[in-house]
Amino acid sequence: MTTPTREVLHDRLGDAARAWLDAALAEAGAAPGGATDDDTPTAPSSPPAWEQHFASAGRQCGQEHADAARVLLLREARADAPTLTRLYRQGTAAERRAVLLALPHLEPAPADGVPLVEDALRTNDTRLVAAAVGPYAAEHLDPHTWRHALLKCLFTGVPVDAAARLGQRAHGDAELARMLGDYAAERTAAGRPVPADLHRVLALTSRTEES
Amino acid sequence: MRIFDPHIHMTSRTTDDYEAMYAAGVRALVEPSFWLGQPRTSPESFFDYFDSLLGWEPFRAAQYGIAHHCTVALNPKEANDPRCLPVLDALPRFLVKDNVVAVGEIGYDSMTPAEDTALAAQLQLAADHGLPALVHTPHRDKLTGMRRTIDVVRESALDPELVLLDHLNETTVKEAADSGCWLGFSIYPDTKMDEDRMVAVLKAHGTEKMLVNSAADWGKSDPLKTRRTADAMLAAGFTDDDVDQVLWRNPVAFYGRSGRLQLDAAAPGDLHEGNSILRGGE
Numbered sequence: 001m002t003t004p005t006r007e008v009l010h011d012r013l014g015d016a017a018r019a020w021l022d023a024a025l026a027e028a029g030a031a032p033g034g035a036t037d038d039d040t041p042t043a044p045s046s047p048p049a050w051e052q053h054f055a056s057a058g059r060q061c062g063q064e065h066a067d068a069a070r071v072l073l074l075r076e077a078r079a080d081a082p083t084l085t086r087l088y089r090q091g092t093a094a095e096r097r098a099v100l101l102a103l104p105h106l107e108p109a110p111a112d113g114v115p116l117v118e119d120a121l122r123t124n125d126t127r128l129v130a131a132a133v134g135p136y137a138a139e140h141l142d143p144h145t146w147r148h149a150l151l152k153c154l155f156t157g158v159p160v161d162a163a164a165r166l167g168q169r170a171h172g173d174a175e176l177a178r179m180l181g182d183y184a185a186e187r188t189a190a191g192r193p194v195p196a197d198l199h200r201v202l203a204l205t206s207r208t209e210e211s
Numbered sequence: 212m213r214i215f216d217p218h219i220h221m222t223s224r225t226t227d228d229y230e231a232m233y234a235a236g237v238r239a240l241v242e243p244s245f246w247l248g249q250p251r252t253s254p255e256s257f258f259d260y261f262d263s264l265l266g267w268e269p270f271r272a273a274q275y276g277i278a279h280h281c282t283v284a285l286n287p288k289e290a291n292d293p294r295c296l297p298v299l300d301a302l303p304r305f306l307v308k309d310n311v312v313a314v315g316e317i318g319y320d321s322m323t324p325a326e327d328t329a330l331a332a333q334l335q336l337a338a339d340h341g342l343p344a345l346v347h348t349p350h351r352d353k354l355t356g357m358r359r360t361i362d363v364v365r366e367s368a369l370d371p372e373l374v375l376l377d378h379l380n381e382t383t384v385k386e387a388a389d390s391g392c393w394l395g396f397s398i399y400p401d402t403k404m405d406e407d408r409m410v411a412v413l414k415a416h417g418t419e420k421m422l423v424n425s426a427a428d429w430g431k432s433d434p435l436k437t438r439r440t441a442d443a444m445l446a447a448g449f450t451d452d453d454v455d456q457v458l459w460r461n462p463v464a465f466y467g468r469s470g471r472l473q474l475d476a477a478a479p480g481d482l483h484e485g486n487s488i489l490r491g492g493e
């Protein structure tokens with residue numbers, strides 16, 4: 001899942017939204033690191049201005065452009081790990097999704113970023129699950145967690161194309177192949193169809209080169 | 212028929228309700244934060260609840276083609292518990308969220324000094340954030356409670372045009388209308404209002420600034436009461452346009468004052484078998 005660049009988003013927005021975005025990005029850029037003095041999740045003081053823009057991006061740019069606008073804000077602010085964690089924990093589902101989508105761009109240390117991915121993978125919100133299995137997860141999730149993430153996609157109907165570097169990670173993964181086989185057997189025994197994506201991933205786990 | 216339920220607590224309802232509501236014509240709703248039946252003992256319980264109104268619940272609603280917005284506040288009942296008061300300090304970070312279209316529900320429960328303070332503080336928060344306020348009128352001692360509520364609204368920085376007085380009935384509608392606030396009626400199976408009394412109120416007072424909700428929650432309530440009221444209106448001779456005004460345009464106009472209603476977002480979710488909602492918990 002890739003989010004559009006500033007130039008691409010510019011072309012898609014109306015005049016008012018474009019002006020709002022430029023001003024918001026300027027404020028974000030003026031706050032390098034994005035960190036504030038206070039990282040506690042329940043801090044009573046109101047957040048810095050660009051974080052308020054991060055929250056209001058949906059109503060300013062429209063829901064369909066909110067992911068892109070929020071990811072740009074995070075990148076422009078060069079949001080550090082404490083900021084990403086706070087914004088995720090205090091975020092709506094839409095804001096959490098944006099933090100997940102920004103992870104591969106901002107590359108926080110796995111000790112900071114992976115817990116956010118794992119949190120998203122524990123939800124049943126397919127928008128969060130899809131955003132969680134991107135390039136950052138492909139790079140940093142341990143094999144067990146990654147396999148369960150992929151199985152969760154199949155369970156919840158998230159297209160496995162959402163999973164970054166799928167072929168690379170699945171290749172030669174005998175344990176994943178076993179899990180997929182067991183899941184297919186469970187579906188068949190219950191008289192239910194096996195998701196088409198399952199067969200695709202199963203083929204990818206083969207050690208021999210697939211076509 | 213398109214229906215906007217301006218007050219319903221979906222957290223307490225099942226996916227069957229979402230399905231039935233969509234079939235009845237409900238395309239949008241507002242879920243006010245409220246008392247959950249069991250008293251909470253720490254602000255963190257509220258924060259998890261608000262997060263669910265901004266995360267899981269809109270996702271659930273979207274699966275059934277219903278646009279979900281919410282209001283957040285410290286409700287009057289729990290405003291009396293000092294352990295919950297820090298919620299007031301944390302509200303600003305929730306009030307900036309895209310899906311929050313009002314402060315609410317606020318108002319009086321037992322009319323205590325603590326409730327006075329919480330009501331005034333939260334009306335100010337609404338004014339500060341450019342948001343409307345959903346103010347319920349108390350169940351006990353309703354007329355006196357409503358008068359006191361209107362006094363506090365008048366003393367606040369918030370324009371009555373941005374206030375929805377809810378749970379009104381025959382005895383309170385006249386004075387509520389004179390206050391300049393919007394007028395909400397909760398149609399309940401046994402208590403509050405029923406659909407035929409509602410029709411009589413609409414005949415007597417007109418359809419302007421009138422909102423009808425189911426206020427469905429964990430009590431004996433019915434999420435389809437909005438539709439039942441619409442049907443009763445038609446049976447009593449109101450036009451389709453009257454019904455659309457009360458059940459759609461009025462709530463859209465009121466919550467639209469937040470600038471945050473996103474009604475195009477409601478598109479029927481894919482209800483295939485692999486869907487996480489239909490499957491329930493894993």
Ligand SMILES: [Zn+2]
Binds near residue numbers: 245
């Ligand atoms: Zn209520």
